[in-house]
Every structure is written in structure tokens, then in C-alpha cells.
Amino acid sequence: MHGLEIVLMAIVxxxxxxxxxxxxxxxxxxxxxQSGR
Amino acid sequence: MHLIPxxxxxxxxxxxxxxxxxxxxxLGFYVAGLLADNIAAKRTCLVLFAGLGLLSIPIYLSxxxxxxxxxxxxxxxxxxxxxxxxxxxxxxxxxxxxxVGAVVALALSGxxxxxxxxxxxxxxxxxxxxxxxxxxxxxxxxxxRELQSTVVIPDVSTPPIxxxxxxxxxxxxxxxxxxxxxxxxxxxVANDDLMKRGSLILFVxxxxxxxxxxxxxxxxxxxxxxxxxxxxxxxxxxxxxxMALWTLFGLAFTGLxxxxxxxxxxxxxxxxxxSLTLVMVFAVITLGIMTETGHRGGQxxxxxxxxxxxxxxxxxxxxxxMAIESLMTSMVWFVPWQIVHFFGYCLxxxxxxxxxxxxxxxxxxxxxxxxxxxxxxxxxGVLMNVFSGMLMLLADSYRYLNDVTFGPKIALIAIGAVVALxxxxxxxxxxxxxxxxxxxxxxxxxxxxxxxxxxxxVCGRLxxxx
Numbered sequence: 001m002h003g004l005e006i007v008l009m010a011i012v013x014x015x016x017x018x019x020x021x022x023x024x025x026x027x028x029x030x031x032x033x034q035s036g037r
Numbered sequence: 038m039h040l041i042p043x044x045x046x047x048x049x050x051x052x053x054x055x056x057x058x059x060x061x062x063x064l065g066f067y068v069a070g071l072l073a074d075n076i077a078a079k080r081t082c083l084v085l086f087a088g089l090g091l092l093s094i095p096i097y098l099s100x101x102x103x104x105x106x107x108x109x110x111x112x113x114x115x116x117x118x119x120x121x122x123x124x125x126x127x128x129x130x131x132x133x134x135x136x137v138g139a140v141v142a143l144a145l146s147g148x149x150x151x152x153x154x155x156x157x158x159x160x161x162x163x164x165x166x167x168x169x170x171x172x173x174x175x176x177x178x179x180x181x182r183e184l185q186s187t188v189v190i191p192d193v194s195t196p197p198i199x200x201x202x203x204x205x206x207x208x209x210x211x212x213x214x215x216x217x218x219x220x221x222x223x224x225x226v227a228n229d230d231l232m233k234r235g236s237l238i239l240f241v242x243x244x245x246x247x248x249x250x251x252x253x254x255x256x257x258x259x260x261x262x263x264x265x266x267x268x269x270x271x272x273x274x275x276x277x278x279x280m281a282l283w284t285l286f287g288l289a290f291t292g293l294x295x296x297x298x299x300x301x302x303x304x305x306x307x308x309x310x311x312s313l314t315l316v317m318v319f320a321v322i323t324l325g326i327m328t329e330t331g332h333r334g335g336q337x338x339x340x341x342x343x344x345x346x347x348x349x350x351x352x353x354x355x356x357x358x359m360a361i362e363s364l365m366t367s368m369v370w371f372v373p374w375q376i377v378h379f380f381g382y383c384l385x386x387x388x389x390x391x392x393x394x395x396x397x398x399x400x401x402x403x404x405x406x407x408x409x410x411x412x413x414x415x416x417x418g419v420l421m422n423v424f425s426g427m428l429m430l431l432a433d434s435y436r437y438l439n440d441v442t443f444g445p446k447i448a449l450i451a452i453g454a455v456v457a458l459x460x461x462x463x464x465x466x467x468x469x470x471x472x473x474x475x476x477x478x479x480x481x482x483x484x485x486x487x488x489x490x491x492x493x494x495v496c497g498r499l500x501x502x503x
Binding site for chain 1: 297300301304305368369370372373374376377380384410413414417421
């Protein structure tokens with residue numbers, strides 16, 4: 001049960017952190033795409 | 038909040054840290070201004086040199102007042118006070134001479150704002166000499182006798198080098214922040230892009246230095262409480278540590294907002310007013326938190342500045358740091374953040390290696406501007422690792438901080454992050470077209486960055502094994 005808790009927490013935490021990171025990258029790249037460089 | 042000094046000693050402690058660390062910031066900005074021949078930057082630095090010279094008056098008066106007030110105390114030896122007085126007066130004389138030199142340079146520059154190159158170089162030389170004398174006049178040995186302790190109990194003591202580094206390092210992000218803010222305000226008022234970029238870089242450097250400052254602070258807690266030292270309270274340290282945690286967040290928010298704006302400016306060629314305002318708001322809030330953190334830090338080992346009406350914390354288990362510590366000892370919380378830490382390393386090392394490949398010429402067909410976009414991934418990796426690393430450190434800080442590879446790991450993080458700022462700052466590198474060779478300096482910098490981050494990963498993995 002303890003192992004399952006760790007796996008679920010690991011999935012949720014990393015999905016949130018990485019999701020936020022890649023959303024930030026997407027938004028910033030979209031913002032600078034107009035420069036053409 | 039007894040932030041307003043109520044004794045000569047308190048005033049002396051506050052004002053005397055500004056010339057040394059302030060001079061480092063002003064000299065750095067001054068050299069950048071000279072190299073770029075930027076009138077606003079040079080004039081601002083000359084005014085700040087003059088301001089630092091004026092600061093010698095309250096420093097001298099508060100120092101003399103402190104000597105008179107503390108001469109009867111058994112905590113302070115007469116020999117140490119006399120030695121600090123002699124070096125202190127020499128440093129203040131050097132500071133005044135530099136200030137006068139800066140005023141002369143300002144007067145000679147006239148309304149056009151152009152002083153002769155030789156005059157400006159003389160001021161630079163005076164500033165460097167003053168910095169050397171200021172370092173010699175450092176008065177830490179007066180009150181920090183615990184740093185000279187030779188008592189080492191195996192598996193109990195933490196090396197006294199940690200608190201020693203902490204009391205030096207903690208002034209870099211704090212005083213540096215005040216100067217970065219001053220430069221930033223002038224940059225916004227003068228609408229000078231070079232000064233804006235310089236101030237944003239200074240914010241980022243201060244934010245990076247916040248990491249080793251926080252880590253050395255945690256190590257200092259162990260060094261000063263295990264074995265216990267009379268007069269030093271764990272509860273007071275915890276109150277300081279809690280505020281330091283908020284400062285770390287403030288530094289991270291401002292540092293990130295500053296770096297994002299530098300990154301965006303490269304691609305768009307202009308600054309966003311909204312982003313610049315956001316940086317200002319973050320920086321001012323962080324300065325407020327930092328001031329309280331510094332005040333609480335001063336209470337740890339400076340009984341001479343305490344006032345009778347001030348109530349100090351007494352519960353060593355209270356506070357957010359202790360709550361996080363107890364939470365992170367559970368594997369359910371520790372393992373997920375450890376995995377975040379590993380993902381962070383993938384992003385950092387992948388980015389550093391991609392930049393190295395382009396700069397060394399293996400990806401010559403790509404412009405540096407294209408590679409520059411990747412830097413965002415590396416910075417997000419650093420953010421992920423600072424946050425997850427802080428949580429993991431709190432899970433078992435005594436064990437980590439007494440590991441032989443932890444110190445080098447933290448030093449390499451600071452080196453790897455500060456040196457990587459070159460990739461955002463260099464105009465020559467930014468203008469590198471497909472097929473062109475990168476400058477030799479960029480190759481060295483890329484090599485240092487990759488080696489530093491490789492060292493961080495190796496030192497981190499070796500924790501507990503050496």
C-alpha cells in the first residue's frame with residue numbers, strides 16, 4: 001500500500017511540475033515566435 | 038520589527054556591510070559601463086562611489102560609539118577592537134578618497150557627461166584598492182568567536198567553515214539586491230537599455246547566490262547548535278530560517294522574471310513594460326522580506342543589538358521549516374521530489390550540452406539564436422532542482438551537509454549558473470549566424486558550464502557513498 005502511494009504521488013507531482021514547465025516553454029516560445037529568430 | 042537601529046552597534050553592523058559588497062557591485066557595473074562607453078552607467082556609478090564615500094561618516098561615528106559602549110564587555114577583547122579600528126580607519130580613508138575622485142570625475146564630465154578616460158580609470162583603480170583594504174578591515178573575528186572553535190566531536194560537529202562562509206556570503210544577495218534595485222530604478226528613469234540589462238543580470242546573480250547562502254545557513258544551524266553553544270538559541274535560528282525560506286522564494290521569483298525578460302528581449306529587441314514592472318514589484322517585496330531575514334539573522338549571535346522590549350522565539354519546534362522537515366522524512370513525499378530533481382538534471386545537462394555542441398562547431402548549420410531558445414528549458418530545470426533540492430535537503434540536512442561532496446556540489450551549482458549567464462549577455466554570440474565560428478571565449482564558457490553541471494550531478498550521486 002505504501003509503495004502504491006509513492007508511485008501515485010510520484011506520477012501526480014511530476015505530471016504537475018513537468019506540465020507547468022512545458023506550458024511555460026510553449027507560451028514563451030509562442031510569444032517570441034513573431035521575431036522570426 | 039526593531040529594524041530601526043537603537044544602538045551604535047546595530048547601526049554600525051547595518052551600514053558597514055554596504056561599502057564592501059556595494060563596491061563589488063558598483064565596480065562590476067562601472068567596468069561594464071566603461072567597456073560599453075555608456076554615459077548613464079558611468080555617471081550612476083560615480084554618484085554611487087561618492088555615496089559610499091559619504092557613508093564613511095556614519096560608519097566611523099557608529100564604530101566609535103560601539104567601541105565606547107562595548108569596551109567594558111568581556112565578549113570583545115581590546116586587541117581585536119584596536120586592530121579592527123586601525124584597519125577600519127584606513128579603509129574609510131580609502132573610501133573617502135575614492136568618493137572624492139568620483140566627485141572630481143563627475144565635475145570634470147560637465148553637462149555633456151563625458152569625463153576623460155584617464156580620470157575614469159583613476160577612479161576604477163581607487164575603487165579596487167579600497168575594496169582590498171575593506172576586506173582586510175573585516176571585523177568578523179570581534180563577535181564571531183564560535184568560528185574559531187577547534188573542538189570537533191566526530192558524528193556530532195559540523196565544520197565551522199559553513200557558518201564562516203554563511204556570514205560572508207549572506208551579504209552578497211542582500212547588499213547586492215539593494216544596489217541592483219538602485220541601478221534598476223535609474224535604468225527605468227533614464228530609459229537606458231544597457232542599464233536595464235545590467236540590473237536584470239545583477240538580480241539573476243543575486244538570486245543564484247541565494248542558493249548557497251540558504252544552504253550554508255542550514256549548515257550553520259547544525260554547526261552552532263550541535264553541540265550547543267551558550268547564548269545561541271535554536272528557536273531564534275529557526276525564526277531566521279523560516280524567513281530565509283521566504284527570501285529564497287522571493288529571489289527565485291525576481292530572478293526568474295528578470296531572466297525571462299532578458300531572454301525575451303533578445304528575441305523581440307524590446308522590453309515589455311509589464312514585465313519590467315513585475316520585476317520591480319517582486320524586487321521590492323523581496324527586499325522587504327530580506328530585511329526582516331537579515332534582522333532575524335543578526336539576533337542569532339549579536340546580543341549587543343537586542344533591545345529589552347524585543348521578545349525572542351523560544352519554541353525550537355515551531356515554524357514552517359520544521360513542518361517541511363517532518364513532512365519530507367516520509368518517503369511518500371521524498372521520492373516524488375527526488376524524481377523531479379532527476380528530470381531537472383536532464384533538462385539542465387541537455388541544454389548545456391546542446392549549447393556546447395553549437396559553440397564548438399558541431400552544429401554549425403544552426404544560428405546561436407535558435408540554440409538560445411533552448412536556454413529556457415535549462416533555466417526551468419534549475420528552478421525545478423532548486424525547489425526539489427531544498428525540499429530534499431530539509432529531509433535530512435545534517436547528513437547531507439556533513440557529506441564531503443555536498444560543499445563542492447553547491448559551489449559548482451553557483452559557478453555553472455552564473456557563468457551560463459554569458460549565453461544571455463553576449464551580443465557577439467547572439468549575432469552568430471549559421472556556418473560561423475563562435476568566439477574562443479564562448480567555447481571556454483560552454484566547456485566550464487558543462488563541466489560544472491556534470492560535477493554537480495557526480496557530486497550529488499556520490500552523496501552517502503564517500
